[in-house]
Each structure stands twice: as structure tokens, then as C-alpha cells.
Amino acid sequence: MTYFLDVDDADLARLHRDLAARAAADGLLDVAYRTVDSPVGPLLLARTPVGLVRVAFGVQDHDAVLTALASTVSPRVLEAPERLDDVARELDEYFAGRRTTFDLPLDLQLLRGFRRDVVLHLPDIAYGHTASYAEMAGLAGSPRAVRAVGTACALNPLPVVLPCHRVVRSDGSPGQYAGGAAAKLTLLDLETRVGVAA
Known part of the structure; x- marks a missing residue:
């Protein structure tokens, strides 16, 4: 016999937020990510505990970018939008013409x-x-x-x-x-x- 739980979108979102918060608190979240809309299309934003590690355009295939981050940075990758609120805010300000420079911690480990x-x-x-x-x-x-x-x-x-x-x-x-x-x-x-x- 198969049972199905009746879980709505709000419950799923809350459960996901709780999972992300617990993973971060336990040191198990190495790469947090989210997607934001922008005048140049959807942007994938990813950060480590050090700082912003990746910004990717939609044409760069976000799934492929996340797979690459999982293999080069850490397999502990989780969608955790609130951990990138500061990045999203600064990008919004930039696209609105209110910001000319970014003031974000950066993780440059992908550069050599x-x-x-x-x-x-x-x-x-x-x-x-x-x-x-x-x-x-x-x-x-x-x-x-x-x-x-x-x-x-x-x-x-x-x-x-x-x-x-x-x-x-x-x-x-x-x-x-x-x-x-x-x-x-x-x-x-x-x-x-x-x-x-x-």
C-alpha cells in the first residue's frame, strides 16, 4: 500500500528553509545557491562560507554550473536563497542604476x-x-x-x-x-x- 502526504508549496518551502538552516548550522552547507531574475536573464548565484564564488548566466546552463561546483568546490550544495540576500540586493541596486561597485565578500578559489x-x-x-x-x-x-x-x-x-x-x-x-x-x-x-x- 502506498501513502501520499498532502504537503502544500508553503510547507515544502518551510521544510527546505529549515533544512538549509540546519545544514548551515551543522557546517554541512559548503555551497549555497539561488537564482535571480535580471535584465540579462536569470543569474545563478553561489556562495561558500568565504564569499560569493560563482555568478552564471542562463546560457551557461545552471545545472551544469552546479555540477561543476559540486565537483570542484564541494558536493554539499544546497539551494538556500536567504544566504544570498545581500548579493541579490546589490545586484538589484546595480541594475537599477543605484550601485556602481559591489561590496561583497568574494571566494576566488576558482581562479588561478x-x-x-x-x-x-x-x-x-x-x-x-x-x-x-x-x-x-x-x-x-x-x-x-x-x-x-x-x-x-x-x-x-x-x-x-x-x-x-x-x-x-x-x-x-x-x-x-x-x-x-x-x-x-x-x-x-x-x-x-x-x-x-x-
């Missing part, structure tokens, strides 16, 4: 070597401005490594927060972007409009 050097210099590009791949190569200490800068930007685990969208080709054209060309243009346009209005 030259890629890390490049990504750490991304916040040096002022809001509403751009820098070329060649300029970024110089800032990272390897002026000839223009293609490697492109790769570093494409693999940036924290797009938007660490603004790889501000890196463009030497002729001023946008170039490639992990979130897609439309997302990059949306972000650049947002910053240009807000910068002009300020």
Missing part, C-alpha cells in the same frame, strides 16, 4: 595564475568605462597575452560583480562574452546611461 591576475584587475576599470584586452594584458603584467586575457574574461567565475563586460576589443567593438553578446551590450548600455545621468 594569470587568469586570477586579470580578473583581479577588472574592478580597476571604472564604472561606465571600458578597457581593451591589450590594456588588461598590460595591467596583469603580460602585455603580449591579449588572447589569454580574452580567455580569462570568458572564464571569469564572477561576471557582473567582477566586470569583465567592460573589456572590449582595441577598435571599441564589444567582443565575446560568456553571457552572450546581447548581455554584454545591455550591461555596457546600462553603465553608459547611468554614468551620463549622474
Whole structure:
């Protein structure tokens, strides 16, 4: 004989919140995640106890990103939206044009070597401005490594927060972007409009 419990969505949500809280309290939640809507599509946000570890665009396949986090960071991954409320709030402020920099703890464990050097210099590009791949190569200490800068930007685990969208080709054209060309243009346009209005 099979029994079915009559559990509504509110009960399931409460049970899930309780599970996330207990896992965190017991040190069993290594990667908390949530999804938020944005002008560039759904964004997956993931954090460790150290800080924000991953931001991923919808075109990057959120399930694949979570699987990668489970294999590279920890298999203890759980949807825990409230643990990313500060990130969601700052992103909302950014997309509303009320925030030009992010003030979040970051976990940079997914970055190594030259890629890390490049990504750490991304916040040096002022809001509403751009820098070329060649300029970024110089800032990272390897002026000839223009293609490697492109790769570093494409693999940036924290797009938007660490603004790889501000890196463009030497002729001023946008170039490639992990979130897609439309997302990059949306972000650049947002910053240009807000910068002009300020």
C-alpha cells in the first residue's frame, strides 16, 4: 500500500528553509545557491562560507554550473536563497542604476595564475568605462597575452560583480562574452546611461 502526504508549496518551502538552516548550522552547507531574475536573464548565484564564488548566466546552463561546483568546490550544495540576500540586493541596486561597485565578500578559489591576475584587475576599470584586452594584458603584467586575457574574461567565475563586460576589443567593438553578446551590450548600455545621468 502506498501513502501520499498532502504537503502544500508553503510547507515544502518551510521544510527546505529549515533544512538549509540546519545544514548551515551543522557546517554541512559548503555551497549555497539561488537564482535571480535580471535584465540579462536569470543569474545563478553561489556562495561558500568565504564569499560569493560563482555568478552564471542562463546560457551557461545552471545545472551544469552546479555540477561543476559540486565537483570542484564541494558536493554539499544546497539551494538556500536567504544566504544570498545581500548579493541579490546589490545586484538589484546595480541594475537599477543605484550601485556602481559591489561590496561583497568574494571566494576566488576558482581562479588561478594569470587568469586570477586579470580578473583581479577588472574592478580597476571604472564604472561606465571600458578597457581593451591589450590594456588588461598590460595591467596583469603580460602585455603580449591579449588572447589569454580574452580567455580569462570568458572564464571569469564572477561576471557582473567582477566586470569583465567592460573589456572590449582595441577598435571599441564589444567582443565575446560568456553571457552572450546581447548581455554584454545591455550591461555596457546600462553603465553608459547611468554614468551620463549622474
